[in-house]
Amino acid sequence: xxxxxxxxxxxxxxxxxxxxxxxxxxxxxxxxxxxxxxxxxxxxxxxxxxxxxxxxxxxxxxxxxxxxxxxxxxxxxxxxxxxxxxxxxxxxxxxxxxxxxxxxxxxxxxxxxxxxxxxxx
Amino acid sequence: xxxxxxxxxxxxxxxxxxxxxxxxxxxxxxxxxxxxxxxxxxxxxxxxxxxxxxxxxxxxxxxxxxxxxxxxxxxxxxxxxxxxxxxxxxxxxxxxxxxxxxxxxxxxxx
Numbered sequence: 001x002x003x004x005x006x007x008x009x010x011x012x013x014x015x016x017x018x019x020x021x022x023x024x025x026x027x028x029x030x031x032x033x034x035x036x037x038x039x040x041x042x043x044x045x046x047x048x049x050x051x052x053x054x055x056x057x058x059x060x061x062x063x064x065x066x067x068x069x070x071x072x073x074x075x076x077x078x079x080x081x082x083x084x085x086x087x088x089x090x091x092x093x094x095x096x097x098x099x100x101x102x103x104x105x106x107x108x109x110x111x112x113x114x115x116x117x118x119x120x121x
Numbered sequence: 122x123x124x125x126x127x128x129x130x131x132x133x134x135x136x137x138x139x140x141x142x143x144x145x146x147x148x149x150x151x152x153x154x155x156x157x158x159x160x161x162x163x164x165x166x167x168x169x170x171x172x173x174x175x176x177x178x179x180x181x182x183x184x185x186x187x188x189x190x191x192x193x194x195x196x197x198x199x200x201x202x203x204x205x206x207x208x209x210x211x212x213x214x215x216x217x218x219x220x221x222x223x224x225x226x227x228x229x230x231x
Binding site for chain 2: 035037044045046047050057059060061062063095100104105106107108109111112113114
């Protein structure tokens with residue numbers, strides 16, 4: 001059974017930093033691209049970033065480009081999201097998600113329970 | 122990276138069929154067959170219902186089906202059940218290896 005467990009969320013001041021982690025189990029981690037999707041309170045889903053299975057390619061939404069960095073440690077089966085220069089509009093539940101393929105994340109077939117990031121202004 | 126356009130809400134009675142539309146552009150929905158659909162209950166993580174426009178993951182009911190014409194994708198739910206009441210989101214692969222979600226549609230089962 002695929003399990004994705006996010007951690008690292010919390011309250012941070014505007015301009016601050018946080019690093020989210022996602023521990024994966026139940027599948028061969030390096031065979032799949034992984035991504036982050038967020039959801040602001042009462043709002044819809046917003047794609048944030050995804051990374052290829054090898055970690056060699058990473059892509060970002062314009063709203064976070066230059067501020068967020070996605071990475072993965074395939075030896076630890078763990079996905080990360082380093083978030084810098086946080087803004088109030090980054091406040092959201094952040095979901096870790098497993099893609100259906102190795103290279104491109106065209107769909108996500110497993111999701112974590114989410115971790116809440118709150119940025120105070 | 123503008124959000125795809127979905128109706129804010131749709132409704133139907135048990136047993137009926139409903140269709141949720143998802144309109145994009147020639148840069149996203151219209152440029153590939155990489156549209157997916159998700160179901161989300163309040164306070165829960167999304168669940169993949171459809172990928173690559175028409176494909177269903179194992180375990181997803183065949184009451185859910187997807188289609189696409191031009192820049193608009195659609196999700197059809199047949200034989201509507203009370204448990205289908207949820208929020209539904211479309212998503213499309215877009216230019217420069219990005220993804221874009223729709224604004225979401227709240228389905229009410231009357």
